[in-house]
Amino acid sequence: MSLLIDPAAGPGGPARRVRQLDSHTVNQIAAGEVVERPASVVKELVENALDAGARRIEIDLEDYGRRLIRVADDGHGMPEPDVRVALERHATSKITRVEDLAHAVSLGFRGEALPSIASVSRMTLSSGDSDGVRLVLRLDGGRLEREERTAGPRGTTVAVEDLFFNTPARLRFLKSDPTELSAAIDVVSRYAVAYPDVSFLLRHGSSLLLTSSGSGDLLTSIAEVWGRDLARSLVEIDLALGGLRVRGFVSPPQVTKPTRTYQWIFVNGRPIRSRSLGAAIDQAYRSLTPERRHPIAVLLVDADPARIDANVSPTKSEVKFQSEGQAFDAVRHAIKSGLMAQGMVPSAADVFHANAALAAVREASAPPLYADTGASGNAGSSELPVDGSATMAALGRLFGEVSAAPPASGSQTLIGGGMTAGDLLDGLRILGQLFETFIVAENRRGLLLIDQHVAHERILYERLRDTRGAVPIEKQGLLAPLTLHLDRRSAGLFAEQIEEVRALGFDLEPFGGTSFLVRSAPAALRGRDPLQVLKDLAVELVDGYGAGRLTPTRDAILVMCSCKMAVKAGDPLSVAEMEKLVQDLAASDNPYFCPHGRPITIVLSREDLLRKFKRA
Numbered sequence: 001m002s003l004l005i006d007p008a009a010g011p012g013g014p015a016r017r018v019r020q021l022d023s024h025t026v027n028q029i030a031a032g033e034v035v036e037r038p039a040s041v042v043k044e045l046v047e048n049a050l051d052a053g054a055r056r057i058e059i060d061l062e063d064y065g066r067r068l069i070r071v072a073d074d075g076h077g078m079p080e081p082d083v084r085v086a087l088e089r090h091a092t093s094k095i096t097r098v099e100d101l102a103h104a105v106s107l108g109f110r111g112e113a114l115p116s117i118a119s120v121s122r123m124t125l126s127s128g129d130s131d132g133v134r135l136v137l138r139l140d141g142g143r144l145e146r147e148e149r150t151a152g153p154r155g156t157t158v159a160v161e162d163l164f165f166n167t168p169a170r171l172r173f174l175k176s177d178p179t180e181l182s183a184a185i186d187v188v189s190r191y192a193v194a195y196p197d198v199s200f201l202l203r204h205g206s207s208l209l210l211t212s213s214g215s216g217d218l219l220t221s222i223a224e225v226w227g228r229d230l231a232r233s234l235v236e237i238d239l240a241l242g243g244l245r246v247r248g249f250v251s252p253p254q255v256t257k258p259t260r261t262y263q264w265i266f267v268n269g270r271p272i273r274s275r276s277l278g279a280a281i282d283q284a285y286r287s288l289t290p291e292r293r294h295p296i297a298v299l300l301v302d303a304d305p306a307r308i309d310a311n312v313s314p315t316k317s318e319v320k321f322q323s324e325g326q327a328f329d330a331v332r333h334a335i336k337s338g339l340m341a342q343g344m345v346p347s348a349a350d351v352f353h354a355n356a357a358l359a360a361v362r363e364a365s366a367p368p369l370y371a372d373t374g375a376s377g378n379a380g381s382s383e384l385p386v387d388g389s390a391t392m393a394a395l396g397r398l399f400g401e402v403s404a405a406p407p408a409s410g411s412q413t414l415i416g417g418g419m420t421a422g423d424l425l426d427g428l429r430i431l432g433q434l435f436e437t438f439i440v441a442e443n444r445r446g447l448l449l450i451d452q453h454v455a456h457e458r459i460l461y462e463r464l465r466d467t468r469g470a471v472p473i474e475k476q477g478l479l480a481p482l483t484l485h486l487d488r489r490s491a492g493l494f495a496e497q498i499e500e501v502r503a504l505g506f507d508l509e510p511f512g513g514t515s516f517l518v519r520s521a522p523a524a525l526r527g528r529d530p531l532q533v534l535k536d537l538a539v540e541l542v543d544g545y546g547a548g549r550l551t552p553t554r555d556a557i558l559v560m561c562s563c564k565m566a567v568k569a570g571d572p573l574s575v576a577e578m579e580k581l582v583q584d585l586a587a588s589d590n591p592y593f594c595p596h597g598r599p600i601t602i603v604l605s606r607e608d609l610l611r612k613f614k615r616a
Contacts, residue, residue, distance in 0.1 A: 034112055034113055035117055035163075037174055037183060038061070038065025038066065038069055038174075038180050038184055039183035039184040039186070039187050041069050041117055041121075042059060042065070043187045044113035044114075044117065045071035045113075045158050046188065047107035047113075048113065049071060049073035050107055050191065050198065050269075051075075052073060052077070052155075053076050054155070054198060055197070055198055056073065056074045056198070056199045056214065057072070057198060057199070057200050057201070058071070058072045058200075059184075059188060059201065059203070061184060061203065064177040064180045064181045064184075065163065065180060065184055066162075066171075066174070067161065067162065068160070070157065070158070070160070071158050072156075072157040073157075074153065074154065074155040075156060076129060076155075077127045077128045077129040077130070077154045077156050078127040078128075078129060078156065083135045083137060084135075084137070087115055087118060087125070087137065087139070087144075088115065089112065089115045114158075115142065117160055118139045118141075118142045119141060119142035120141070120164050120165075121141075121163045121164070122138075122139070122141070122160075122161040122162050123138075123139045123160050123161070124137070124139075124157075125137045125139070125156075127155070128155070129154060130154050131152075131154050132152075133152075134149065135147070141165075141166045178492060181204060181209075181492065182489055182542065184202075185202065185210060185492070186489060189210060189225045189487075189488075190266075192210065192212040192221055192224065192225055193221050193264060194266045196214070196216055196217055197216040198212075198214050199211075199213060200212045209488050210488050211224065212224045218248070218298070218300075219234070219236070219249060222234065222249060222298055225488075226262070226487050227486070227514075230255075230262075230296070230487075231249075233251060233252065233296075234249035234251055234298075235249065235250055235252060235339060236338065237299075237334045237335055238338075239330070239333060239337050242323070242326035243307065244301060244303050244327060245301070245303075246299060246300070246301050246302075246331050246334035247300050247334075248297065248298045248299045248300045249296075249297075249298050250298075250299075250335050251296035251297070252339070252342070253295070255295070255296060256295055257293065257295075257296060257536070258293060258536045258539055261542050262296040262297070262539070263278065263294065263295070263297045264297070264299070265301065266299065266301065267301045267308060267319045268305065269300075272317060272318060273318060274318070274319065276327065276328050277299070277301075277327060277328065277331050280327075280329075280332040281332075281335065283328075284331070284332045284335035284336050284339075285335070288339075297335070299334075301331070303321070303327075307321065307322040307323075308320065308321055423443065423444070423445055424443065424448075424582070424586040424591065425443070425583065425586050426445070427444035428441060428443045428579070433452075433572065433573055434449070436569070436573075437453070438452065439455075439573070439578045439581070439582065441578075446603050446605035446609065447603070447609065450582060450600060451598070451599075452567055452571070453566050453567055453569050454594035454598050455585045455591075455594075455600045456566035456567045457562050457563050457566040458588055458590065458593070458594045458595065458600060459581070459584045459585060459588055460524055460561075460562040461558055462588050462589055464558050473504065473505040474505070474522070474524070475520040475521065475522060476521055476522070476525070477507075477519065478518065478519060478530075481517050481518060481519050482517075482530065483516070484508065484515065484516040484517075484534050484535070486515075486516070486538055488514050490539065491514035491515075493541050494537075495510065497557060498516075500557045501534070501537070501557070501561075504522060504557070504558070504561045505521065505522030506518060506521055506522065506530065506534065507519040507520035507521075518531065518534065521533075524565050525565055528565070533561075537557075540560050541560075558595075562595065563595075567581075585600065585601075
C-alpha cells in the first residue's frame with residue numbers, strides 16, 4: 001500500500017486518496033534498491049546460481065553489461081511451475097516463514113532479484129531440472145511476452161538485455177564504461193575466491209576477462225584472480241574462537257598495498273563490508289606495517305547463522321554479528337596467530353631490546369630542543385611521527401601554536417612566523433635529518449622543520465604538471481625491459497590511463513593479456529623500483545573506481561604519481577640532497593602544502609625560541 005497525494009490538491013483541495021500500486025510499479029521501485037548498475041545484476045544472478053548448487057558458472061557481457069548480461073549455470077534448475085512462480089515478487093525456495101531467517105545459509109532469500117531485474121530490462125529466463133526440455137520465458141519490462149520450450153541441459157540461463165531501457169534516468173547515473181566493467185569483474189572475482197570449488201568464466205564480447213578452475217583450493221583461486229606472484233607471498237590462517245572460525249590468507253608485514261582494495265572479507269560465503277573487521281585487521285598489524293600501507297587479506301568467517309543478521313539491506317552487503325566484539329577478537333587473533341606461526345611477529349623480548357636500543361640512540365643523539373618535553377610525557381614512545389601534521393601537533397604542545405598555513409590575503413604569502421617564500425633561502429644552513437624523515441635547517445628567521453616526503457611530492461607534482469607537453473620529462477632507460485603483471489581488473493583500468501602514465505616518464509606498452517613491458521622510468525625515482533611504483537598507481541586507480549568515483553582526472557594521476565615517486569619517510573639523504581630539495585621547494589609555486597593538502601614546513605622563529613627559554 002502507498003499513500004498517493006494528488007499534486008493538484010492544495011491545502012483546501014480534495015482529500016488525499018490511498019491507492020494500491022500495481023505490481024509492475026512495485027517491482028520497478030524495488031529494482032531501485034536491488035539493481036543499481038550492471039554489476040548488481042551480475043551479483044544477484046551469480047548468487048542464484050550458487051544457491052542452486054552450480055559447479056560451473058559462465059557470465060557473458062556485451063557493451064559493458066548495458067546491452068547484454070547472460071549468466072548460465074549447471075545447477076539443479078527449476079521445474080516448469082517454479083520457473084513461472086520465480087518471477088513473482090517475494091517468491092523464493094530459500095525460506096517459508098520469518099523464523100527461517102535465523103537459519104538461512106543461502107546467499108539469497110528475499111525473492112526480489114528476478115522480478116526487479118525483469119522490470120527494468122528485456123529478460124529471457126530458461127531453466128530445467130533435468131537434461132532434455134527447458135521452459136523459456138521472454139519478458140519485456142517485467143511483462144510476459146511469450147513462453148516456449150527448447151532442448152537443453154539441466155540448469156538455468158538468464159539473459160538480461162537493454163538494462164534500464166524503460167528507466168532512462170538510471171542510464172544517466174551509470175559511470176563510465178571502464179568503471180562499470182571493473183565493478184562487474186570485482187563481483188565475479190570475489191565469488192571466485194569465496195567459492196574455490198566452483199569454476200567461473202567471465203567474458204566481455206570475445207575477450208576473456210577472468211577464469212577460475214574450480215579446483216577447490218583457496219590459494220589457487222586467489223592466484224587465478226590476483227596473480228601467482230601475489231598469492232605466493234601470502235600466509236595461511238585458520239583459527240576457531242568464540243563460536244567463529246576465521247580462515248584464509250594474509251600477507252606478511254612487508255607485503256602491503258597503498259589502499260584497502262586487497263582486503264576481502266566473507267561471512268558464510270557472502271562478500272561483505274565491515275568497519276569493525278577492517279579495524280581488526282589494522283589492529284593485528286599495528287606497529288608491523290608502515291603507515292598509510294595496508295596488508296592483503298582474504299578472510300572467510302564461518303558463523304552460526306543464528307548469531308548473525310544478513311537481512312540488514314536489500315543488497316545483503318552488510319552483516320550484523322550478535323557480538324561484534326567477539327568477531328573483532330576472532331579476526332585479530334587469527335591473523336596474529338598465523339603470522340606468529342610463520343615467525344613473522346617479533347617476540348616480546350625482541351620488542352623490548354629493540355625499544356631499549358632505540359631509546360639509547362635517541363638519548364645520545366637528541367638535540368637540546370628535545371631534552372625536556374614537559375608534560376607531554378611522550379619522549380620515550382617508540383612511535384615515530386611520519387608526516388608534517390604529527391610533527392606540528394607535537395611541537396604545538398611544546399612551543400604553543402606555530403603557523404604553517406599562509407594567510408588568506410596580503411601581498412606576501414607566509415610560510416609561518418612571518419616568513420615569506422623568498423626568505424626561505426636567506427642564510428639557509430642544513431643542520432641534519434631527524435628520524436630520516438624531517439630536514440632540520442636554520443635561516444636568518446629561525447629553525448625550520450621540513451617533511452622531506454611532502455616537500456619532494458610538491459616539487460615533483462609541479463614539475464610533472466608544468467613540463468608535460470613542453471619539455472620532455474627526464475627518463476632513465478632500463479638495462480633490460482621489466483614486465484609489469486597486474487590482475488585483470490587492474491590491467492583494464494590501467495590500460496585506460498596508459499597515455500597519462502606515459503606522459504609521466506614511463507615508457508611502457510601492452511605486452512599481452514594483463515602484462516605491460518616497461519623500458520624506461522622517470523629519473524626522479526632515484527633508484528626506486530619502477531614496477532612497485534606502477535603497481536601502487538594501478539591499485540589506487542582501481543580503488544578510485546571501486547569507491548564509485550569518476551574517472552580520475554589528469555591532475556589526480558599527477559598527484560598519485562608524484563606521491564609514489566617522492567622520497568619516503570625513512571630514506572636517508574645527504575646534506576647536498578637536502579639542500580637541493582629545499583632550494584627546489586623555495587622555487588615552487590606553493591611551498592606550503594603538498595598536493596594532498598598536508599603542511600610541508602613549520603618555522604620556529606628566533607623570537608619564539610627566545611621566549612620559550614626565558615631569554616626575551
